[in-house]
Amino acid sequence: MPSALTASEIREAFLKFFEERAHRRVPSSSLVPANDPTLLFTNAGMVQFKDVFTGRERRDYSRATTSQKCVRAGGKHNDLDNVGYTARHHTFFEMLGNFSFGDYFKADAIAYGWEFVTKTLGLSTERLAITVFNGEDGIPWDEEAFELWVKQGVSRDRIYKLGKKDNFWAMGDTGPCGPCSEIHYHQGDDIPCVEEAAGNKCLGVACDCDRWLEIWNLVFMQFERKEKDAPLIPLPKPSIDTGAGLERIASVVQGKRSNYDTDLFQQLIARVVEISGKPYAQETGASHRVIADHGRAAAFLIADGVQPSNEGRGYVLRRIMRRAIRHGTLLDVDQLFFFKVVDRVIELMGDAYPELRESRPFILKVAEHEEESFRRTLNRGMKMIEDNVARMKQASEKLMSGADVFLLHGTYGFPWDLTQIILKEHGLDADIPGFEEELKKEAERGKGGDLNKEKAIGDIYLKLLEKLGPTEFLGYEGEGHEGEGSIRALIRDGAEVIQASQGDKVELVMDRTPFYGESGGQQGDTGDIVGHGGKAVAKVQDAQRPVQGLIVHTVEIAEGTFKVGDMVQAAVNVERRKAIRANHSATHLLHKALKLVLGEHVKQAGSVVAPDLLRFDFSHFGPMTTEETEKVEDLVNGWIRDNAAAQTRVMALEDAKKSGAVAMFGEKYGETVRVVTVHPESTELCGGTHVRRSGDIGLFKVTSESGVASGVRRIIALTGVGALQFVREQEHELRKVAELLKTSPKDVAKRVESTQKRVKELERKVEEVSVKAQTAGSKDLLEQARDINGMKVLATRVDPADDKVFRGMADQLRDRIQSGVVAIGGEKDGRAIILVALTKDVVAKGISAGDLVREMAKEVGGKGGGKADMAQAGGPDASKLPAALDKLYELVKGAGAA
CATH class of the missing domain: 3.10.310.40 (Diaminopimelate Epimerase; Chain A, domain 1)
Incomplete structure (x- = not known):
């Protein structure tokens, strides 16, 4: 292959190389880690395979290859402050990876890596060096890897032994880990070295200078650490995790010494030049680089459902976006511009990552709204700083307190470095150490907090899924309200038990069930499980899906005793299920109506489907008007009156997306999905239960619309009997008001208006009398x-x-x-x-x-x-x-x- 491959060609060449060697090409997982509260963002290629490495999850393949989206901008892995000022640091990057789950190990991994780098990419072996783990903390040095590299033809004097800091990899304080071996590329001895500048010798591959660049990291997953600082436990099946940063490999292949000089960034930087009118140069282009990098991170984070906010992931995204916008002001850009850079990211990367194109209206709206908000903040902050400067000069003060700098930064979102720059223009300065002390109190927010109260999957559920296989859900068949099944497991206080008797509260797992396990916002079913000819009765209080495929019933034993292996009859609360189905189908119609009325930027941001109401959160940047709300209600009720037959199809995920089916936010889909069409206007991917015909919903009524977060609105609505009851209650209240005002319901507004005028007139007269009395x-x-x-x-x-x-x-x-x-x-x-x-x-x-x-x-x-x-x-x-x-x-x- 020619050396001047584009980044897209390198990505495809990598994935194809490993596909040809029996690896499954797996799509990148979300930047929001699933079921892993230990991570703020997906920060490495192996994150989606964490449970596979530890043996808690099984896939139908033992080899995989990916190009994984990654972000390092918060918590432990935080490169934000370096971005734009170095050649390699980024908030968003792509990690190429090949993985073995108990299949091949060191020999094949090393052979594959060397072949791809030297043959496929055509990099000169004269410029390559290898590092292996030298041994530390009781872990022996990796002699096996050393000899395997020699077998590939690498000279012994080009293989270096490094310690745990450089050649032992762990995703975090806990999880799978192991020694690693790296491939380094020599960029040239003319690159400045900090060690030489200090009068020392360059440390070669171990040096922090850029003369030697790590381009490939082979992690030999041999251990797991279950708790921080706990001893390492050997994995049941040693595995391989390879990480190769696309940005770094592109710079080497394209002969560039900075990632920002590759085609991944140059077109984005050109967009910044076009917007700002300021030419780009390596020495003075930090702001161009910051904006280009942050545009990528913002586009991908928003596409994966993160929105700017003041906590957790949203706080990190807000910092990224506002840092980019701030650098736009340094380039004298006085108009909204960031969304234009983000749009260019979508154009350039939408083929490799279709979710960008699918969410384009939403992404651009969020970017534009955040910049509008921050520019108001900048204007407000400038006025506050001017007031502070005037006060400080009057009081002969030279240093703004750390508390005041933090007030501007933390409360009003004004960048502290900009505060310092403005103060210095007036011959003043800021107490930055004091500010940093205040910032420490705030730092926990940047670590993600409870990360939206996500919970890690308990080991017991993963083990049950592996042992028992998935639960067959009977709720799609016929009416789906009843069914027979066998009890496969009983769980009390997190441990399996053999039986449960009257009064016990346990979790019950069956091989097949009509009970829907809570998922996609739809609440779990309730009802009864009956065994032993009616002598044993369990009241099902909830049904959950703690791990995809496994339905767990929360029950209280009302009569008799249940044992593992018992055959039982299960019956769902029918009226509750019908109400839930109507509300769930209504959310699909509501989603489509909102897009038609408000715009394509509308995207679901969460939902709750209960028997008594539906709650639907969606992206929008202002309150809905009465007219907009009524239009939405009219559309939904019109589709209900059409009484269209609902259709459900099971098809491949890619085929479903090509057909135009809408994926719901927060859902994790497998390779095969259910596609639900409640009405020809609405087709979505959904595993929930739905009405047979749109007319079964009966009536749809919005009861409230409000804001719940920046750029997120919430609608609460009712359907069927609940909606009718709500309307009647409103009518009853209207009649009461009409009786009190001694008028008819249709004239209430006129009477209230005239009464208000009368009250205001009387208040004015009372005020006049009071003033006269007081001034008499x-x-x-x-x-x-x-x-x-x-x-x-x-x-x-x-x-x-x-x-x-x-x-x-x-x-x-x-x-x-x-x-x-x-x-x-x-x-x-x-x-x-x-x-x-x-x-x-x-x-x-x-x-x-x-x-x-x-x-x-x-x-x-x-x-x-x-x-x-x-x-x-x-x-x-x-x-x-x-x-x-x-x-x-x-x-x-x-x-x-x-």
Whole structure:
């Protein structure tokens, strides 16, 4: 093959090479790890095979090859701050991998790696070197790997022994691990070396300089660590995990010394140049590189269901996106631009990763919305910094406190480094160590927290699945409400038991069942399991699917005794199942209606299908209008009235996607899927239970629409009898209101409107009377005014405090005083309220009501502000009102003297 392969050609060549050697080509898994709360993101190619390596899961193949999407930008594996400033660091990258699950081991893995690198890619053996594990912590050095490399023709003096830091691989603190062997490529001795700069000798393949570049890592999976710092346990079947970063291999094959100079990034960088008008150069192009890299990460993370937020994965994504947008401002880009870079990512990588194209409208909408939000944050932060700079200069301060920097960063999302840059422009600086201390308290959020409360799959369920095989679900057949099965396992407190008797609460596994195990948002069924001719009865409280293929019933034994091996009759609660089916089918129609009304960016973000309601979360960036909601209801109810026959087909996943079937967010699909068409307008991949005809849903009614997170809305709706009951309840309430207003239901709105007008008119008159009453003695009040610097100054207390009354009084007193300052204070609900008003000539002298009221507010423990001629404040300590009012005279005296 020619040396100038594109990255796409390298990816395909790798996958094809191993396919030809009996490896199954497996699609990349999501960047959100399934059932693994120990990881923030998928950070290595072997993550989706973790349970296969440990023997807890079996696949129908023992060799696999992938090009896996990976992100390292949070938690332990965090390269974010280096991205853009080095040749190799990225937030998103692709890891090429070949895997053996107890099949071949070191000999074949080494032979395959050497053949692909030297023959397929055509890299010169003169530029290659090998490393092997030197032994450490009681683990012997890998002599076997050393000799196998020699057998491939590698000279002994080109094989280096390195320690655990370099040549022992583990995915995390726990999980499979083992010694590794690496292939390194020599880029040239002219590359600067930090060791040589310090007067030392370059460490060769062990050096941190880029003279030798690791391009291939063969991990020999021999051990597992079940708990942090626990002893290593030999794996039952030693396996192979190879990782070869596509970005690095592309740089070597294409003769580039930086990943950013390969075709993976150059077209993205060209897009940044086009948008900014700023040319790109290796030495000055950090911002171009940051934007290109972060555009890739954002596109893939959003496609896998992550959205910008203030916690967990969403927090990391927000940091990535805002860092890119911030670098756009450094390039003087003053328009929305990031979504354009993200769109270019989709164009370039959509063939290899179809999920990008499938989610394009949604991805672009999220990117655009986040940039709009952050640009508002930047504007708000700039104003806050300007206020801080003015205050610091007035107080002769040179250092902004770490707490203030953190307030801007943590509360308002303003980048701390930008704060520091702006301060330095004014000859000031920021307390960065203090800021970092504050940041430590926040750091846990970047580790993912509970990661949306995900749970790892318990070992017992994986073992049961392996031992018993999958549970046959009978709920698709006929009515699917009843069926006979054999009890295969009983579980109490996480351990298998032989039998369970009256009063026991256990988990029960059958070989076949009509009970639907909760999945895809649809709640599990309830009902009864009966054995021994009706002498044993178990009440099924829930049915779950802890691992794909296994249905586990949570039961309480009401009568008799059940034993493993018993034949039993199972019956689902029919009315509950029917209600759930109607709500589930309605979610499919709702999803389609939302796309038609709001746009193709709408994407499901979670759902709950219960017997009494359906809850549907979806991507959208603003509240739905009444008109939009009604359009959605009209579409869904129209499809219900069509009474179309629902259809279900079982087909290959790829064929289903080609047919246009919509995949639901959060679902994990196998190679064969169920495709459900509730109505010709709606076809989705779904394993749930559904109505026979769309008309079985009966009626669809939205009861609420609200926001649940940034860019995520939630609809709660009812169907059938529940929807009818809701409408009737609304009618009953409307009739009650009509009776109270002594009008008909259709005229309620008009009557309420006229009543509101009447109430406002009466409130205005009451206010006028109150003001007149309070100011009736204004002549006496004015006699209390003091002459200060040629101005009349009056501070008085009026209880109870009322904002409107205070303003009316202030206007009248200000008119009568002609030239001066008026302050009125009072107590309301335990709080102090203060209003200050100035005549125009006093304002002209440079005195501000806002400045006066802010200082007075300090006495009552509050804050305030307003215009120069009138301002208001409040505070929690009303007992200090006398002191606050007295302070006015002191303040005016000082202001006049100034």
